[in-house]
Amino acid sequence: MTDSGLRSTQWFGATGRSGMAHRSWMRSQGFTTEVFDGRPVIGIATTWSELAPCNVHLHRVAESVKRGVWQAGGFPLEFPAMALGETLLRPTAMLYRNLLAMEAAELMRANPLDGVVLLSGCDKTTPGLLMAAASVDLPAVMVTGGPMLNGKYQGTDVGSGTAVWRFEEDLVAGRMTQEECAFAEGCMARSNGHCMTMGTASTMASMAEALGMQLPYSATWPAVDARRYETAQRAGQVIVGLVRDDLRPSAIMTRAAFENAIRVNAAIGGSTNAVIHLLAIAGRLGVPLSLDGFEALARDVPTLVNLQPNGQYLMEDFCYAGGLPAVMRELADSGLLHADAITVTGSAAGANVADAQCWNREVIKTVTEPFQPAGTGTAVLRGNLAPGGAVIKQSASSPHLLKHRGRALVFDSPADYYAVSNDPDLDVDEDTVLVIRYCGPRGYPGMPEVSNVALPRKLLLRGVRDMVRICDGRMSGTAYGTVILHVSPEAAAGGPLALVRTGDWITLDVPARALTLEVSDEELTSRHARWEPPAPHASRGWTYLYTEHVMQADAGADLDFLVGASGHPVPKDSH
Numbered sequence: 001m002t003d004s005g006l007r008s009t010q011w012f013g014a015t016g017r018s019g020m021a022h023r024s025w026m027r028s029q030g031f032t033t034e035v036f037d038g039r040p041v042i043g044i045a046t047t048w049s050e051l052a053p054c055n056v057h058l059h060r061v062a063e064s065v066k067r068g069v070w071q072a073g074g075f076p077l078e079f080p081a082m083a084l085g086e087t088l089l090r091p092t093a094m095l096y097r098n099l100l101a102m103e104a105a106e107l108m109r110a111n112p113l114d115g116v117v118l119l120s121g122c123d124k125t126t127p128g129l130l131m132a133a134a135s136v137d138l139p140a141v142m143v144t145g146g147p148m149l150n151g152k153y154q155g156t157d158v159g160s161g162t163a164v165w166r167f168e169e170d171l172v173a174g175r176m177t178q179e180e181c182a183f184a185e186g187c188m189a190r191s192n193g194h195c196m197t198m199g200t201a202s203t204m205a206s207m208a209e210a211l212g213m214q215l216p217y218s219a220t221w222p223a224v225d226a227r228r229y230e231t232a233q234r235a236g237q238v239i240v241g242l243v244r245d246d247l248r249p250s251a252i253m254t255r256a257a258f259e260n261a262i263r264v265n266a267a268i269g270g271s272t273n274a275v276i277h278l279l280a281i282a283g284r285l286g287v288p289l290s291l292d293g294f295e296a297l298a299r300d301v302p303t304l305v306n307l308q309p310n311g312q313y314l315m316e317d318f319c320y321a322g323g324l325p326a327v328m329r330e331l332a333d334s335g336l337l338h339a340d341a342i343t344v345t346g347s348a349a350g351a352n353v354a355d356a357q358c359w360n361r362e363v364i365k366t367v368t369e370p371f372q373p374a375g376t377g378t379a380v381l382r383g384n385l386a387p388g389g390a391v392i393k394q395s396a397s398s399p400h401l402l403k404h405r406g407r408a409l410v411f412d413s414p415a416d417y418y419a420v421s422n423d424p425d426l427d428v429d430e431d432t433v434l435v436i437r438y439c440g441p442r443g444y445p446g447m448p449e450v451s452n453v454a455l456p457r458k459l460l461l462r463g464v465r466d467m468v469r470i471c472d473g474r475m476s477g478t479a480y481g482t483v484i485l486h487v488s489p490e491a492a493a494g495g496p497l498a499l500v501r502t503g504d505w506i507t508l509d510v511p512a513r514a515l516t517l518e519v520s521d522e523e524l525t526s527r528h529a530r531w532e533p534p535a536p537h538a539s540r541g542w543t544y545l546y547t548e549h550v551m552q553a554d555a556g557a558d559l560d561f562l563v564g565a566s567g568h569p570v571p572k573d574s575h
C-alpha cells in the first residue's frame with residue numbers, strides 16, 4: 001500500500017494485528033485488495049428509511065454516487081445516518097436535528113474516511129448533515145434527493161403541505177367532504193422525493209446549492225428524473241477530486257457563501273426555517289451571522305420565484321424553468337451575489353451559473369420585474385415582546401394584517417387552543433391576536449411547526465381566512481398565514497411571551513419591524529416575579545440533554561456544546 005497521506009491509510013495501511021483486522025473484515029464484503037492501495041475512501045452518509053418517506057429512494061441515489069466514486073478512483077462506503085422524517089416523528093423532527101448532526105459527525109470522525117457525500121432530503125436531514133460536515137471539516141459534497149413530481153388533483157396542481165392546510169380549512173368550512181379529502185391525500189404525494197413546494201426541504205436543498213455545497217441544478221431535479229442520478233454520479237466523481245485537492249467545507253461555507261445563501265433564500269421566497277438552520281450551520285464554522293444580518297442582507301432582494309406557498313407553481317416547474325442557477329445568475333447580474341465564492345465544483349459560484357438560462361419567466365422573474373418587490377420576504381421583528389427577535393414571512397402573510405393592533409387571546413399550548421377552537425362561543429374575532437406559547441426549543445420541546453394554528457371555526461364559517469398569530473415555535477415552510485414565529489427568548493425560558501395575558505393589547509408593525517406588547521415595564525417586571533418555569537420534560541435521555549443545552553432560536557437552536565468544530569483528528573487505535 002502506498003502512503004497517500006490520507007487519514008484512511010492509518011486504518012487500511014496499518015501493519016500488524018490492527019491493520020489485518022481493518023482489512024480482513026472489509027474483505028468479508030468481497031472487495032479485492034486494490035481498495036486498500038491508498039485511494040481516497042469516501043463515506044456516503046445516507047439518511048434512508050422507510051420511516052422517512054421523503055428519503056426512501058436515497059439508497060438508489062447512493063448507488064449512483066458509488067459509480068462516480070469508483071470511476072474517479074475512490075473507494076465508496078455507504079453508511080446510515082439518522083433519518084428524520086418530518087411527517088411521522090413526534091414531538092417534532094427538529095428535536096433530533098442536532099442528534100443527527102452529532103451522530104453523523106462522530107461517524108465521519110471515527111471511521112477511515114477521507115471525504116463524504118451527504119444524502120438528504122426531508123427538512124432536517126439537509127441542515128443536520130451540513131452541520132455535521134461543518135464540525136468535522138472533511139471534504140464533503142451534498143446530494144439532496146430532489147422534490148416529488150407535482151401533485152395533481154381534479155385537474156389542478158396541488159403542493160405537498162400547502163394543500164393540506166387548505167384542504168383542512170375547506171373540510172372544516174364544509175367546502176370539501178371527508179371522501180374528497182381522502183382521495184386528495186393520494187394525489188398530493190405521488191412519487192418519491194421531498195415536498196415539492198418551496199417548503200423547508202426545497203429551501204434547504206437550494207441553500208446547500210447556494211452555499212456551494214452541492215452541484216449546480218442539484219436542488220431542483222425531481223427525485224425520479226434521470227438527471228438526479230446523473231448528478232449523483234457526478235458528485236461521486238467530484239468528491240474524489242475534493243479529497244485530492246483538500247478542498248474542505250470551511251473553505252466553501254465562508255461568510256460570503258452564507259451571504260449568497262441568505263440572498264438566494266429571499267429570491268426564492270424560501271422557508272423561515274432557513275434562518276434557524278443557517279444560523280446553526282454558521283455556528284459550527286465560526287462564521288459570524290445574526291438575525292440582523294439576515295434582515296440587512298435580504299432587504300434589498302426581491303422575490304423572483306413564483307412558487308407555492310407564496311405563489312402559483314411547484315418545484316417541477318422551477319426545474320424546467322431553469323432551476324436555481326437561473327436565479328443565481330439573475331442575482332449575479334444585478335450585483336447581489338458574491339460571484340467569487342468557491343464551490344464544490346472547484347469553480348466560483350458566478351462561473352457555475354454564468355451560462356444559466358431561464359426558460360419560463362412566469363416561474364422565474366427578473367430583478368427588474370420581480371414576483372414580489374424587495375423587502376417583502378422574511379422580516380426580523382424586534383420589540384419588548386421579542387427582545388431576541390422574531391421572524392415573519394411577509395409573502396405568506398395577508399397584506400392588510402402587516403400593520404395590526406389587537407387584543408391577545410393566550411394559550412399555553414396548541415392543544416389548549418384546539419380544545420376550544422371549535423367553540424361557537426369562543427371570545428374571538430378577526431382582530432384578535434392569537435398567542436400560542438411554550439412551543440420553543442425548550443418548551444415543547446424541539447420547537448415544532450405548530451405556530452400556524454387553524455383559525456377558530458366560527459371565524460372560518462364567517463369567511464375569515466387569516467388572523468395574526470404569535471408563537472415561539474416554527475411554521476412549516478409549506479404553510480401560509482400572518483404568523484409571527486421564533487419569538488425569542490421563548491416562554492419556557494422566561495421570555496416576555498410568558499407574561500402576556502388575555503386582553504393585553506399587541507401591536508404589530510412589520511414595515512417598522514416592530515412587535516410591541518402594550519404593557520408597562522413595571523407591570524412586566526411584576527408579572528415576571530410571579531412567573532414559574534414549567535416542569536422539565538425529562539430527567540434522562542436525549543430529551544434531557546437537549547433541553548438542558550439547547551440555545552434559543554436566534555442562535556440557531558443548536559446545543560451550546562456543539563458550537564464550533566472538532567475537526568477530524570484520527571482517534572486512537574481500537575485494538
Ligand code: FES
Pocket residue numbers: 054085086087121122123161194195199201
Ligand atoms: Fe419531508 Fe416535506 S415532509 S420534505
